[in-house]
Amino acid sequence: MSSFFTIPGAQKKRKRAPTTENPKRDPMAPLPKAPESSESEDGGFDEPEDAQEGSDSENEGETAAEKRLRLASRYLENVKEQVEVGFNAEDVDREILLERRLREDVAEAKGKVYRTIAGELAPEKASHTLFRGNNLATTSVATCAPFAYTVHKDRTLVKWRLQDLPANQFPQTTKKKPKKQAPPRRQPDKVLSRQGDRAKAAKNKNYQGHTGEILCVAASEDGQYVVTGGSDRRLIIHDAKTLKPLRVFTHHRDAVTGLAFRRGTNQLYTASKDRTVKVWSLDDGPPFAYVETLYGHADEVVDIAALAQERCVTVGARDRTARLWKVVEESQLVFRGGGSEKKTKADHINPKSLALENTMDRVAMLDDELFVTGSQNGSISLWSISKKKPLFILPHAHGFEPPLRPEEASAEKIPDLKQVSPEQPRWITALRTLPYSDVILSGSWDGCVRLWRLSEDKRQIEPVGVLGQPSGVESEEGEVLVNGNHSDENEPWFVKGVTGYAWWLPWAKEHRLGRWKTVKGGKNGAVVFEIPRREKDVANGDDSSNKDVDMEG
Incomplete structure (x- = not known):
């Protein structure tokens, strides 16, 4: 009787199936033909259809790695041809x-960030145009070239049009080059205006209009819709051409404070x-659609920003x-502020005025991984989605407010100077x-816009x-350039015909959410x-960087 333990070792080994190929292969021999690989095996390189027709026989024996190398080389050749166009090899x-x-x-x-254009701007040569109507404080602005939309605390939505430059502003002659002239100031034209009426709303329950202060506005990129939100808890979608209300939503239980369109979509x-x-x-x-509600904040949500991704x-x-x-993953990342600022040893700054970050009021996205926030203590913070704490904190970005005089801070005849509050950011x-x-803009009530850049x-x-210029500072002509509270600003709008950029900025005497200042x-x-x-960026007729910044609000 035989068992496993009594069978000879030679019989325990499994017999391999006979093979016709020689197991020993010459290391210098070519590799066997690889099967046709899919898109994932090729590493994402897709060969053009016109190149595939005549290359089947030539590339019959190439492997997936050889195909990736061939397509990468072809991509580099195409990029080289594009780079050479419009440049002088002696200068670049x-x-x-x-x-x-x-x-x-x-x-x-x-x-990610891929345009470094902050160094190309010349803010010291910037021109401005101030326009206003018979409205209360301007709370927000939105642009969709060539139009801009402003909203005000008197329940008014106004549509503006920015005048185009004349065609013969810079005439081209073959005999003599024209002298460089500054472009003329372009006064915007008021196109339409629509104001909410509380009396009509009281009589008609189906009234489609605002009954309270309008706090925010946004315009779709396709130029079809203008959306407004206000303290009356209403979200109203308007026709961009006529400003006629198309739909009113009352899903929010309190004031609507921020609007943001996902880039490239509605x-x-x-x-x-x-x-x-x-x-x-x-x-x-119409009638449009409500999708979902996101919960998580423990206090008022006062600002919102979005880019191309669904987030x-x-x-x-x-x-x-x-x-x-x-939104798609139904998850959220939490970034907590509130950290103390670095104490400064400057003689003119009271350390008590460097308060903690008690609120976060503003947010803007640089790209899909970086964003910035602005706080009530005057600091601007740079954040990355891969870290819970800010990468960098810029304290008191717009300086300090002059401290109150002792007689203004106290009702006593002889106030105690020690009890007077220090200057606040x-x-x-x-x-x-x-x-x-890499461009960042910030505003406060010092009457000027500060331009920053990402390192x-x-x-x-x-x-x-x-x-x-700061409030109260006059220009050479004696005109106060800008004086007021910078309440909000929209994305920069590239002005065609001018080698530069333009920003639409609202100005108001008071903050958009209150009258405490x-x-x-x-x-x-x-x-x-x-x-x-x-000028050095547009020398020799090279204006190539405009191809990446031709944006319309």
Whole structure:
């Protein structure tokens, strides 16, 4: 009787099936033909259809790695041909341009910062146009070239048109080059205006209009819709051409404080004092659609921002958090502020005025991984979605408010100087960026806009210049350039025909959410700043950087 333990070892081994091929292969022999690989095996390279027809026989024996190398080489050749167009090889290093183009392509595909244009701007040469109507404080502005939309606390929505430059402003002659002339100031024209009526709303329950202060406005990129939200808890969608209300939503339980369209789509995000964020779809036209509600903030949601991906960033005021909402994944990332600032040893600054970050009021996205926030203590923070704490904090970005005099701070005849509060930093009341670039703009009640840029290592915020002059500072002509509270600002709008950029900025005597701070001598209206690019960037007729910044609000 045989068993496993009594069978000889030679019989225990499994017999292999006979093979006709020689197991020993010459290491110098070519590799066997690889099967046709799929898109994932090729690493994402897709061969053009016209190139596939005549290359089947030539590339019959190539492997997946050889195919990737061949397609990458073809891509580099195409990029080289594009880079050479419009450049002089004697003045421009071709290899540097090629490297820059490749970096921009990779960064654009990943949704990261890929345009460094802050150094090209000349804020000291910026021109401005101040326009105003017979309205109360301007709370917000939205642009969709060539139109802009402003909203006011008197329940008014106004449509403006920016005048185009004349065609013969810079005539071209063959005999003599024309002298450089500054472009004329372009006074916007008032196109339409629509104001809410409380009396009609009291009589008609189906009244489609605002009954309270309008706090925010947003315009779709396709130019079809203009959306407004106000303290009356109403979200109203207007026809952009006629400003006629198309639909009124009352889903929010408190004031609507922020609006943001997802770039390239008609998907809308709204923020409210009821501590929620709601998602809407305006793709199918009226009657439109409510999608879902996002919960998480412990206090009022006062600002919101969004880019191309299906996600948005919000700030929650006194809960001192910024939240990144991933709509598809139904999840959120929480970024907690509230950290103390570095104490300064400057003689003119009272250490008691360097307060903690008690609120987060403003937010703007640089790209899909970086965003900035503005706080009531006057600081601007740079955040990354991969870290819970800010990468960089810029304290008291707009300086300090002069302290009150002793007789103003106390009712006593002989006030105690020790009890007088020190100077306080100015709040960050407006914060916006030029998406996918290194440009950051901030505003406060000092009457000017400050221009910042993201450092090369993307870990710091550096100053660039100032637009306008602080309140009370007069120009050479004796005109106060801008005086008021910078309440909000929209994305930069590239002005065709001018080698530079333009920003539509609202100005008001008071904050958009309250009247706890009123600027004396301030104006209610809006300002258009036109910032030229430096001359060295447009030398030899090279205006190539405009191809990446041709944006319309």
